[in-house]
Amino acid sequence: MSDDLLKQHRDAIDSIDAQILELINQRARHAQKIGEIKGGGVIYRPEREAQVLRRIKDINPGPLPDESAARLFREIMSACLSLEKPLSIAFLGPAGSFTQAAAVKHFGHAANTVPCASIDEAFRSVESRALDYVVAPVENSTEGAVGRTLDLMINTPLNICGEVVLRIHHHLLRKDPDAPSPRKVYSHAQALAQCHEWLNKNLPDVERVSVASNSEAARLASEDPTVAAIAGEAAAERYGLTKLAENIEDEPNNTTRFLVLGHQPSTPSGHDKTSLVLSAQNKPGAVHRLLAPLAINGVSMTKLESRPSRTGLWEYVFFIDIDGHQSEPRIQTALEALHEHAAFVKVLGSYPVAVL
Numbered sequence: 001m002s003d004d005l006l007k008q009h010r011d012a013i014d015s016i017d018a019q020i021l022e023l024i025n026q027r028a029r030h031a032q033k034i035g036e037i038k039g040g041g042v043i044y045r046p047e048r049e050a051q052v053l054r055r056i057k058d059i060n061p062g063p064l065p066d067e068s069a070a071r072l073f074r075e076i077m078s079a080c081l082s083l084e085k086p087l088s089i090a091f092l093g094p095a096g097s098f099t100q101a102a103a104v105k106h107f108g109h110a111a112n113t114v115p116c117a118s119i120d121e122a123f124r125s126v127e128s129r130a131l132d133y134v135v136a137p138v139e140n141s142t143e144g145a146v147g148r149t150l151d152l153m154i155n156t157p158l159n160i161c162g163e164v165v166l167r168i169h170h171h172l173l174r175k176d177p178d179a180p181s182p183r184k185v186y187s188h189a190q191a192l193a194q195c196h197e198w199l200n201k202n203l204p205d206v207e208r209v210s211v212a213s214n215s216e217a218a219r220l221a222s223e224d225p226t227v228a229a230i231a232g233e234a235a236a237e238r239y240g241l242t243k244l245a246e247n248i249e250d251e252p253n254n255t256t257r258f259l260v261l262g263h264q265p266s267t268p269s270g271h272d273k274t275s276l277v278l279s280a281q282n283k284p285g286a287v288h289r290l291l292a293p294l295a296i297n298g299v300s301m302t303k304l305e306s307r308p309s310r311t312g313l314w315e316y317v318f319f320i321d322i323d324g325h326q327s328e329p330r331i332q333t334a335l336e337a338l339h340e341h342a343a344f345v346k347v348l349g350s351y352p353v354a355v356l
């Protein structure tokens with residue numbers, strides 16, 4: 001390419017960047033006005049954000065892929081929202097965990113992510129209104145449900161207002177790549193399970209130690225060159241560790257779903273899910289009767305997960321996801337019928353299906 005041609009394109013980019021900047025600031029001024037109209041009320045509107053991102057994907061003319069265009073607008077909205085009020089997001093720390101990555105994917109980089117020592121503490125910090133929202137892992141495609149998050153949802157006054165889906169890649173990390181074979185490998189129990197086959201094959205005699213989070217494992221490995229950690233990219237960078245083996249998860253599509261919870265209920269976005277928890281009476285056919293109102297009202301169930309109820313031996317609660325928003329008449333009718341048949345029903349929240 002000739003120098004002249006290169007300069008022409010770079011001049012065009014400079015002029016377009018100036019226009020984009022002007023337009024983004026015009027957009028930000030509208031967001032500030034909206035903030036004034038909200039007058040100190042709830043600033044974050046997940047349904048509106050989902051609609052904005054879906055529309056960007058729909059109208060994107062390319063050549064940027066829809067995902068890239070949506071990610072750019074995710075960041076623009078994040079910056080606009082922070083002019084109205086910066087959000088604080090609780091996550092299971094320390095910094096560098098997958099939950100933090102999920103929080104940033106959902107709220108963008110302008111949100112202030114705050115590490116908590118446990119999922120319980122993350123919930124408590126939002127319940128007490130010290131922080132605005134909590135992001136917590138709820139299920140993994142390889143290892144299934146995250147029991148602690150499900151248990152906390154039964155009693156929390158918080159509503160689910162969003163979901164985040166994140167591809168999870170695990171790496172074997174060490175402080176000193178030339179050190180002899182590690183004595184121990186640290187990680188979160190879920191990550192150790194997600195890399196079980198790889199560990200059996202490659203480090204069969206190394207003790208596996210489960211710790212509170214992957215980023216905590218990375219932090220420990222940064223302080224002790226005799227051990228290894230299994231954690232993600234962000235934790236490796238944060239704690240200055242070297243990747244000895246990459247993408248060691250047994251399932252190539254290893255994905256975790258996270259929930260976002262806060263105090264507000266969200267209004268319909270046009271493509272929503274509703275999560276419920278309910279318990280059946282301990283009688284023959286009870287579960288079948290319990291779920292019948294969903295089918296009768298044409299409500300499709302996308303997930304069913306059971307957990308011990310903790311109130312009686314062999315009694316269970318059922319976590320159910322259904323398509324649609326709780327304000328839709330067919331779902332309201334189904335919910336009324338569920339209340340008649342179930343010993344306990346709690347609507348955990350209706351929220352937009354993840355866009356990114």
Ligand SMILES: O=C(O)C(=O)C[C@]1(C(=O)O)C=C[C@@H](O)C=C1
Pocket residue numbers: 031034035043044045046048049052076077078080081084
């Ligand atoms: O539409 C709003 O309510 C806004 O505050 C604007 C905006 C945006 O930047 O588009 C910002 C924050 C909200 O979460 C949703 C959207």
